[in-house]
Ligand SMILES: Nc1ncnc2c1ncn2[C@@H]1O[C@H](COP(=O)(O)OP(=O)(O)OP(=O)(O)O)[C@@H](O)[C@H]1O
Ligand SMILES: O=P(O)(O)OC[C@H]1O[C@H](OP(=O)(O)OP(=O)(O)O)[C@H](O)[C@@H]1O
């Protein structure tokens with residue numbers, strides 16, 4: 001059995017190498033050098049045209065409680081044998097960074113900063129693991145939910161994944177992310193309680209199995225609940241499940257609110273059409289047909305093409321585990337650091353793979369919208385001192401294939417990174433989950449349809465400003481020269 005500490009904290013929810021680097025920085029007098037790190041992902045998840053940012057609430061929760069506890073220090077003393085003065089430094093740790101981030105529900109794209117952490121080098125380093133851990137999962141799930149909802153449309157999308165999620169936290173926070181991305185309700189009652197997400201539930205095969213009879217089970221459920229959705233596929237959907245659901249609905253009349261039936265196996269196009277006919281003929285045209293069973297956006301689209309008569313979609317495994325792409329791959333890179341003379345110098349991480357070369361400098365992401373259409377033209381990643389709103393014309397070019405370019409006029413530029421913490425003080429007022437969800441929907445409306453289709457969407461432009469591009473090229477050259485000289 002694991003040992004639980006009454007003062008357990010998330011300060012040690014970091015990779016050991018972060019603490020080891022902190023020790024180096026601290027012992028050699030670098031811990032407080034001013035640094036800027038940025039978090040971004042390189043490839044669009046699920047090859048989607050956009051991603052939905054989620055995770056900020058938990059990041060704030062993490063920062064608000066970021067302190068090394070007595071047992072954290074005792075553990076490091078025992079296992080890592082860190083010297084006492086370094087342990088004292090950790091014990092006195094107080095988060096002092098400035099954090100800027102996209103807000104939850106914001107649409108975000110590859111190769112642009114989503115979270116920026118600025119402050120003492122050692123502090124920025126410590127928080128890398130937790131930030132990536134949170135953003136990588138929650139943004140992935142919010143995006144998957146948005147993909148599924150885009151196919152489901154105005155029908156209801158239920159999140160049923162808790163039993164299949166990668167453990168408790170993933171179910172709980174994944175449910176929230178899925179709600180931000182597009183789900184309408186969840187089966188997870190705790191997520192309902194804590195986050196205020198609408199909850200929804202039918203019943204399982206076990207209820208029917210326990211009575212060993214559809215009729216008896218539905219009747220028992222109906223006697224004990226007002227809202228009833230009967231699961232009709234335990235024995236035989238068309239011959240037993242649906243006829244018995246109708247029988248119970250007839251018998252109970254106004255005593256219950258017969259919402260419909262759920263099917264969880266078989267050919268759901270064929271069966272749902274037959275079920276619809278049975279319900280309609282029995283006088284229940286309003287009764288809904290719920291469907292579940294390994295659904296995802298591809299199966300749902302396919303079922304719709306087959307004119308399946310499904311009104312409510314329950315999606316679990318493939319949503320909560322981001323089944324087809326289980327990792328977003330977001331990274332956290334040092335973009336600027338104070339030098340020995342106290343001056344900030346922008347830094348780069350080179351790679352043989354052009355995609356992996358980081359963009360130096362503290363940056364802001366500007367969403368460029370055409371004033372006439374109010375649709376997004378692309379994102380403009382600029383150095384911190386730049387403000388595209390000061391320009392009448394904006395020259396936008398592809399950061400690799402620079403011959404692909406355009407000049408945008410009559411635009412407005414909206415900064416995506418918002419102040420969340422200023423020198424350790426929380427300055428951002430968290431919106432409600434309903435507000436976040438509304439933001440996500442409004443943001444999707446501002447995107448051209450071409451970027452929103454599930455399959456092979458157009459690639460949304462994420463361009464570097466000329467200054468950011470020129471500086472990147474200059475630093476690449478400088479690093480190459482310095483390597484040659486060695
Ligand atoms: N008409 C259809 N067109 C495309 N896919 C379908 C259709 N009907 C069902 N599916 C999907 O096909 C898969 C069938 O899976 P599977 O064979 O596991 O189900 P089953 O045998 O009907 O039920 P069980 O889960 O009880 O084994 C599911 O992912 C389901 O969503
Ligand atoms: O299929 P998902 O998208 O994950 O949705 C959740 C599944 O959970 C339940 O099944 P259960 O755990 O009882 O097992 P089953 O898959 O064998 O029906 C429910 O009946 C769904 O099938």
Ligand SMILES: O=C(O)c1cccnc1
Nearest residue numbers: 160187200201202203314
């Ligand atoms: O309420 C349901 O129907 C449900 C809940 C969780 C998983 N599968 C189904």
